[in-house]
Amino acid sequence: xxxALVIACGLAIGAPCAVSAQAVxxxxxxxDGRRHGVGDIVTIVVDxxxxxxxxxxxxxxxxxxxxxGVRGGTGSTNVDANGTSFLANESLRRGRDIRQDxxxxxxxxxxxxxxDDGNLQVEGTKTVTIDDHTQEVTVRGVLRPQDILSDxxxxxxxxxxxxxxxxxxxxLAKADKSMIxxxxxxxxx
Numbered sequence: 654x655x656x657a658l659v660i661a662c663g664l665a666i667g668a669p670c671a672v673s674a675q676a677v678x679x680x681x682x683x684x685d686g687r688r689h690g691v692g693d694i695v696t697i698v699v700d701x702x703x704x705x706x707x708x709x710x711x712x713x714x715x716x717x718x719x720x721x722g723v724r725g726g727t728g729s730t731n732v733d734a735n736g737t738s739f740l741a742n743e744s745l746r747r748g749r750d751i752r753q754d755x756x757x758x759x760x761x762x763x764x765x766x767x768x769d770d771g772n773l774q775v776e777g778t779k780t781v782t783i784d785d786h787t788q789e790v791t792v793r794g795v796l797r798p799q800d801i802l803s804d805x806x807x808x809x810x811x812x813x814x815x816x817x818x819x820x821x822x823x824x825l826a827k828a829d830k831s832m833i834x835x836x837x838x839x840x841x842x
Contacts, residue, residue, distance in 0.1 A: 699758040699809045706751045715742040760792045791818040
């Protein structure tokens with residue numbers, strides 16, 4: 654088709670025409686036509702939920718028995734004594750551990766590398782500090798360009814080899830106590 658266009662252009666004008674040899678991007682009809690490169694920013698919508706539980710039960714049963722018997726005597730006196738002892742011990746322990754964690758956040762990440770297969774290596778960190786309490790969320794992984802939604806976001810569960818790291822410091826959960834409350838806390842536990 655291009656060759657026919659160049660020949661037709663040359664015949665119509667009588668002079669050679671230049672046609673750009675740039676590769677036309679292969680946009681599918683379901684994509685939004687955007688291409689991403691190193692340094693581009695994509696927002697990751699982090700919604701991670703984990704749940705784990707473990708039930709444990711142990712039981713032990715121990716039975717012990719002891720039987721004694723004594724016979725003896727001299728002459729016309731006979732002694733006959735018997736004794737029995739029985740000890741039973743049973744132990745049963747049960748335990749249950751349940752842990753549930755949920756992390757909701759939005760983290761803007763940068764494309765750090767374009768992989769040979771067209772996928773994007775991304776990494777980014779979000780840090781929030783409130784009253785000397787710092788929270789940090791880091792996301793890194795590999796995402797497919799077709800998973801990027803029209804508002805430039807990607808759901809975290811769509812990222813391959815995803816690492817979501819959450820760290821925090823400070824005592825946001827503990828309220829500051831007055832001196833009287835501290836003294837009463839020592840006296841009345």
